[in-house]
Amino acid sequence: MKTMLDVITEKMKQAFLECGYDEGYAKVTLSNRPDLCEYQCNGAMAAAKAYKKKPIEIAQAVVEKLQNDPVFEHADAVMPGFINLKIGAGFLAGYMDQMKAGKKHGMDEVAQPQTVIVDYGGANVAKPLHVGHLRAAVIGEAIKRMGRFVGHTVIGDVHLGDWGLQMGLIIEELKDRQPDLPYFDESFSGEYPKEAPFTISELEEIYPAASAKSKVDEVFKERAQEATFKLQNGYAPYRAIWKHIMNVSLADLKKNYANLNVEFDLWKGESDAQPYIPGMIQKLIDMGLAYESQGALVVDIAEEGDTKELPPCIIRKSDGASLYATSDLATIVEREEDFHPDHYIYVVDKRQDLHFTQVFRVAKKSGIVPPERKMDFVGFGTMNGKDGKPFKTREGGVMRLEDLIAQITDAAYKRIMENRTVSEDEAKDTARLVGIAALKYGDLSNQATKDYVFDIDRFTSFEGNTGPYILYTIARINSILKKYEELSGTKEGGLIQAPETEPEKTLMLALARFSEVMLASFEELAPHKICAYIFELSNALNHFYHETKIISEENKDRQAGYISLVTLTRDVLTTCIDLLGFEAPERM
Numbered sequence: 001m002k003t004m005l006d007v008i009t010e011k012m013k014q015a016f017l018e019c020g021y022d023e024g025y026a027k028v029t030l031s032n033r034p035d036l037c038e039y040q041c042n043g044a045m046a047a048a049k050a051y052k053k054k055p056i057e058i059a060q061a062v063v064e065k066l067q068n069d070p071v072f073e074h075a076d077a078v079m080p081g082f083i084n085l086k087i088g089a090g091f092l093a094g095y096m097d098q099m100k101a102g103k104k105h106g107m108d109e110v111a112q113p114q115t116v117i118v119d120y121g122g123a124n125v126a127k128p129l130h131v132g133h134l135r136a137a138v139i140g141e142a143i144k145r146m147g148r149f150v151g152h153t154v155i156g157d158v159h160l161g162d163w164g165l166q167m168g169l170i171i172e173e174l175k176d177r178q179p180d181l182p183y184f185d186e187s188f189s190g191e192y193p194k195e196a197p198f199t200i201s202e203l204e205e206i207y208p209a210a211s212a213k214s215k216v217d218e219v220f221k222e223r224a225q226e227a228t229f230k231l232q233n234g235y236a237p238y239r240a241i242w243k244h245i246m247n248v249s250l251a252d253l254k255k256n257y258a259n260l261n262v263e264f265d266l267w268k269g270e271s272d273a274q275p276y277i278p279g280m281i282q283k284l285i286d287m288g289l290a291y292e293s294q295g296a297l298v299v300d301i302a303e304e305g306d307t308k309e310l311p312p313c314i315i316r317k318s319d320g321a322s323l324y325a326t327s328d329l330a331t332i333v334e335r336e337e338d339f340h341p342d343h344y345i346y347v348v349d350k351r352q353d354l355h356f357t358q359v360f361r362v363a364k365k366s367g368i369v370p371p372e373r374k375m376d377f378v379g380f381g382t383m384n385g386k387d388g389k390p391f392k393t394r395e396g397g398v399m400r401l402e403d404l405i406a407q408i409t410d411a412a413y414k415r416i417m418e419n420r421t422v423s424e425d426e427a428k429d430t431a432r433l434v435g436i437a438a439l440k441y442g443d444l445s446n447q448a449t450k451d452y453v454f455d456i457d458r459f460t461s462f463e464g465n466t467g468p469y470i471l472y473t474i475a476r477i478n479s480i481l482k483k484y485e486e487l488s489g490t491k492e493g494g495l496i497q498a499p500e501t502e503p504e505k506t507l508m509l510a511l512a513r514f515s516e517v518m519l520a521s522f523e524e525l526a527p528h529k530i531c532a533y534i535f536e537l538s539n540a541l542n543h544f545y546h547e548t549k550i551i552s553e554e555n556k557d558r559q560a561g562y563i564s565l566v567t568l569t570r571d572v573l574t575t576c577i578d579l580l581g582f583e584a585p586e587r588m
């Protein structure tokens with residue numbers, strides 16, 4: 001079905017045309033004076049210049065054409081030439097019924113579905129998942145789901161950091177601890193053990209120990225670099241250790257991401273791009289794009305119109321090692337071969353902005369991707385503590401994601417117990433859902449580029465612009481529906497009736513914007529717009545609930561209409577939170 005804005009805009013275009021004006025002036029927007037009207041069109045102002053008339057004359061002529069249209073309850077021309085619109089009550093109710101009957105609450109999918117790769121998560125294997133990876137996972141997952149909902153084919157890839165110095169550090173630390181392992185015996189020619197020489201908890205201890213050692217022990221650091229180099233060049237014993245690290249680490253990572261409702265289609269990593277590196281570099285050389293500078297191989301990326309000077313992209317270091325950019329470029333080569341995507345979206349810390357500018361420019365310059373390929377970098381800000389500095393544990397260390405989730409679940413549990421409407425056992429299950437909602441909504445409700453303060457008290461509050469408030473609204477609707485079913489013996493509502501009160505109409509107008517918001521949020525890669533929308537929708541629902549007697553309504557048709565309206569509201573809210581990556585408990 002058409003979006004509400006499209007319905008209104010088409011009517012407006014028709015009216016402009018009938019009056020002899022170009023339909024391009026018939027642009028309609030949501031009202032910025034909700035006290036006066038619901039939608040507005042300021043086109044008469046611009047048309048006045050072109051047609052050399054008074055704006056008010058044009059506006060008056062246009063609204064004349066809209067007078068008997070059921071879409072509008074009012075279409076008024078006001079000085080100096082605004083067109084103020086109010087939607088017809090009967091039309092609006094019919095629109096609600098259509099939304100209720102339609103798939104995806106009446107949203108038409110995009111006309112041209114695309115293949116989209118979302119590169120997010122970006123965990124580094126063998127290093128514990130910490131809060132720095134939280135935002136990548138949370139925002140990326142939302143964008144992936146939003147893209148799918150509007151009709152694209154979206155592939156989520158975790159793009160693991162699985163090929164860096166941490167591997168060499170672990171190998172050398174392991175060698176110091178267990179020198180007798182066959183991986184360190186150069187004369188060993190048998191098969192390497194299937195069992196990993198460490199558990200996940202040992203691994204979690206080995207890496208930080210090795211990393212700390214490398215900071216004070218130069219020799220150890222060089223050994224680790226050497227081991228990394230050997231691994232990257234295919235040295236079999238180290239490849240075997242690497243496989244163990246991957247297996248042990250991946251199982252743990254998968255568990256952690258699953259706890260966050262984050263799912264990837266591809267579990268690829270930097271290591272998968274390695275085979276594409278030599279060919280890619282050769283191509284850059286053959287094209288004359290890559291040249292030697294102080295022993296390194298670089299590609300210039302500066303373009304006319306840059307506001308600051310952008311350094312060249314380093315493709316290969318003087319010692320022959322490849323870099324972060326090399327592996328990202330090779331990954332694009334791989335993705336072009338495998339998926340031929342129309343659109344790339346990278347959800348990574350905004351401090352990596354320059355890196356992605358370099359990578360995108362080299363990819364386009366070299367024809368690794370064609371010039372029209374859409375490449376977006378969604379750079380996110382930092383999650384800070386209340387002191388305004390990057391979020392830390394009480395001791396000042398890096399907070400592990402698991403601990404953070406445990407903290408917020410615990411806080412949610414306390415809140416639920418304060419309300420005391422459910423048993424302790426149920427509260428425990430509910431707390432997990434509420435905790436994740438608090439965490440994700442607290443993050444997603446901010447524009448991604450902005451830093452935000454992780455405020456556990458605010459995030460877990462049942463009031464205000466929070467995840468739990470949205471869940472609470474859903475639970476409230478469920479409880480109305482349950483009462484209605486107990487009284488009437490059916491869950492089914494009836495036709496939605498024309499709104500009679502202001503809160504009822506406000507709720508319907510909010511619902512009517514659903515598809516516009518979904519399409520625009522993905523277009524702008526802006527999950528915060530969905531948060532703002534469901535906050536507004538929840539407020540509208542709660543206002544309606546306070547002003548309306550639903551369960552004691554005597555007019556049965558009206559009551560059945562209310563039931564359909566609140567059911568639609570619940571379903572829209574549920575769809576939206578699913579896109580944001582969390583779920584609601586049946587009650588709270």
Ligand code: ARG
Binds near residue numbers: 119122159328346
């Ligand atoms: N592993 C990287 C990090 O922790 C993030 C990877 C982001 N994705 C990418 N294609 N570079 O910083």
